[in-house]
Amino acid sequence: MKRENAINLVLLLALLATPFIAQAMGETFTVTLVTRIAILALAAVGLNIALGLGGLVSFGHAAFFGTGGYAAGILASHAMSGEPMLFGFEGSNQMPVVWLAAAIAAGIVSLAIGAISLRTSGVYFIMITLAFAQMVYYFAISWPAYGGEDGLSIVLRNAFPGVNTMRPMEFFLVCFGVLLAALIFSALLRSSRFGAALQAVRQNEVRVASIGISPMPIRLTAFVLSAMITAVAGALYADLNRFVSPSMLSWHMSGELIVLIILGGTGRLMGPVAGAALFVVLEFWLGGITERWQFFLGLILLVTVLFARGGVIGLLAGKERHG
Amino acid sequence: MLLDVQDIQTFYGGSQALFGVQLKMDEGEVVALMGRNGMGKSTTIKSICNLMPPKSGRIVLDGKPTDRQPPHKVARLGIGLVPEGRRCFPNLTVYENLVAAARPGRWTLERVNDLFPRLAERRDQMARSLSGGEQQMLAVGRALMTNPRLLILDEATEGLAPVIRQDIWRAIRALKADGLSILVVDKTLSELLPVADRCVVLENGRNVWEGKADALSPELQDRYLGV
Numbered sequence: 001m002k003r004e005n006a007i008n009l010v011l012l013l014a015l016l017a018t019p020f021i022a023q024a025m026g027e028t029f030t031v032t033l034v035t036r037i038a039i040l041a042l043a044a045v046g047l048n049i050a051l052g053l054g055g056l057v058s059f060g061h062a063a064f065f066g067t068g069g070y071a072a073g074i075l076a077s078h079a080m081s082g083e084p085m086l087f088g089f090e091g092s093n094q095m096p097v098v099w100l101a102a103a104i105a106a107g108i109v110s111l112a113i114g115a116i117s118l119r120t121s122g123v124y125f126i127m128i129t130l131a132f133a134q135m136v137y138y139f140a141i142s143w144p145a146y147g148g149e150d151g152l153s154i155v156l157r158n159a160f161p162g163v164n165t166m167r168p169m170e171f172f173l174v175c176f177g178v179l180l181a182a183l184i185f186s187a188l189l190r191s192s193r194f195g196a197a198l199q200a201v202r203q204n205e206v207r208v209a210s211i212g213i214s215p216m217p218i219r220l221t222a223f224v225l226s227a228m229i230t231a232v233a234g235a236l237y238a239d240l241n242r243f244v245s246p247s248m249l250s251w252h253m254s255g256e257l258i259v260l261i262i263l264g265g266t267g268r269l270m271g272p273v274a275g276a277a278l279f280v281v282l283e284f285w286l287g288g289i290t291e292r293w294q295f296f297l298g299l300i301l302l303v304t305v306l307f308a309r310g311g312v313i314g315l316l317a318g319k320e321r322h323g
Numbered sequence: 324m325l326l327d328v329q330d331i332q333t334f335y336g337g338s339q340a341l342f343g344v345q346l347k348m349d350e351g352e353v354v355a356l357m358g359r360n361g362m363g364k365s366t367t368i369k370s371i372c373n374l375m376p377p378k379s380g381r382i383v384l385d386g387k388p389t390d391r392q393p394p395h396k397v398a399r400l401g402i403g404l405v406p407e408g409r410r411c412f413p414n415l416t417v418y419e420n421l422v423a424a425a426r427p428g429r430w431t432l433e434r435v436n437d438l439f440p441r442l443a444e445r446r447d448q449m450a451r452s453l454s455g456g457e458q459q460m461l462a463v464g465r466a467l468m469t470n471p472r473l474l475i476l477d478e479a480t481e482g483l484a485p486v487i488r489q490d491i492w493r494a495i496r497a498l499k500a501d502g503l504s505i506l507v508v509d510k511t512l513s514e515l516l517p518v519a520d521r522c523v524v525l526e527n528g529r530n531v532w533e534g535k536a537d538a539l540s541p542e543l544q545d546r547y548l549g550v
Contacts, residue, residue: 196419200412207410210372211424212398212469 068234
């Protein structure tokens with residue numbers, strides 16, 4: 001575990017240092033790229049709680065990612081136009097408010113989805129989470145009030161007290177801070193009694209029941225927490241692009257999040273960060289070489305699954321804890 | 324009365340395994356559940372825990388019937404099961420295995436570590452990397468952490484080295500002296516009979532003999548338990 005801690009620290013420092021170096025070299029675009037890494041990593045940190053610790057392969061996390069995105073977009077558009085929303089609420093362009101709204105909205109959605117889909121397991125769980133996510137996707141497409149298929153622009157990136165979020169560097173630091181908080185939360189959760197019970201449920205449901213723990217509430221709690229973190233990432237993602245569209249809700253997004261985790265290392269604390277970094281770098285670098293970069297991503301994923309099941313963290317930090 | 328198993332019949336799909344098993348236990352009693360392989364001992368235990376609910380009959384634990392309760396509710400009524408084959412959570416550490424199960428009561432991590440000092444030494448090791456004996460200690464420790472009224476040990480010493488076996492029996496005697504009610508299934512009669520207050524013998528899913536441990540004569544042992 002000592003070695004893993006060292007590697008985790010190096011990864012985090014590298015993530016933090018890269019934008020500063022890039023900025024000093026005048027490569028402002030790299031700052032945005034690293035911000036994208038941090039946000040996707042945050043979304044995957046959320047999914048990793050359900051997938052890595054709980055063994056719940058949710059193929060519908062895009063629903064929560066997109067819910068977060070729309071929370072940011074909708075609140076911002078109302079704050080901009082001054083038109084009141086439901087219950088006369090005026091919208092907001094303050095990130096903390098937006099994050100809270102994103103987390104609460106996704107919490108409610110995931111509570112409903114989880115309560116139904118967690119009654120199934122294995123391939124049925126994968127399919128039912130996908131089905132729910134697709135429902136949310138088509139709902140967004142057919143709802144004209146917020147852009148429908150065309151999506152919704154955020155004219156001015158939401159604000160954070162004391163920070164000018166329109167500057168790439170400052171926005172990156174906000175995202176990095178949220179990612180760091182989520183990683184700390186995730187580490188605490190993992191070492192808590194709840195974390196032990198969640199992993200025990202993943203390993204054997206009957207055994208867990210025979211020591212007096214009911215699997216369902218534990219799974220549901222993990223699923224909801226996981227969705228809430230992913231939703232905050234969605235809100236940041238919308239702010240990064242200053243645009244939110246149904247594509248954030250599409251099943252490609254759900255798949256991408258799972259791919260990030262597998263590339264980085266399933267169930268490992270920093271797996272999502274390593275996976276997101278690798279994914280974005282490949283997307284940028286291979287995408288610059290060929291339009292068919294996803295073919296090569298597929299090859300890399302295949303090699304990871306066949307020969308390096310611990311992902312990047314497994315290769316760097318050695319033996320996986322997850323099993 | 325702590326446990327009252329009344330005439331239960333349990334089925335594996337279409338085939339019947341228990342044909343009206345009866346079992347009564349008082350608080351603080353150690354009862355040996357005996358019989359040859361395949362006679363229904365483990366099925367009786369699974370039925371008590373509702374892992375395999377009986378089709379008919381009733382099980383009353385401390386005055387509360389357990390029918391139609393999910394297994395985790397039955398466990399919460401006060402049953403600590405140490406299942407056959409040491410079923411720990413392989414990818415959790417010893418410490419995590421113990422605290423995940425914990426419910427408040429007399430048994431704490433410190434007391435479990437006092438009972439099995441080895442577990443304290445192996446605190447941060449993964450359960451799967453433990454020896455068979457250590458895994459068994461962990462399974463017993465985990466059951467104790469739930470602070471059960473009734474501890475059920477299913478073949479707790481099977482396949483262990485003699486030295487380790489002694490450690491487990493020493494722990495069982497200590498638990499008995501502490502006043503815990505224990506239902507034991509075990510093949511080592513030389514160790515089991517001195518500990519047990521009473522024996523219940525099953526044959527083909529039915530009760531065939533019941534009595535004090537010292538009344539189980541060599542003839543009876545040969546008749547019901549010999550191979």
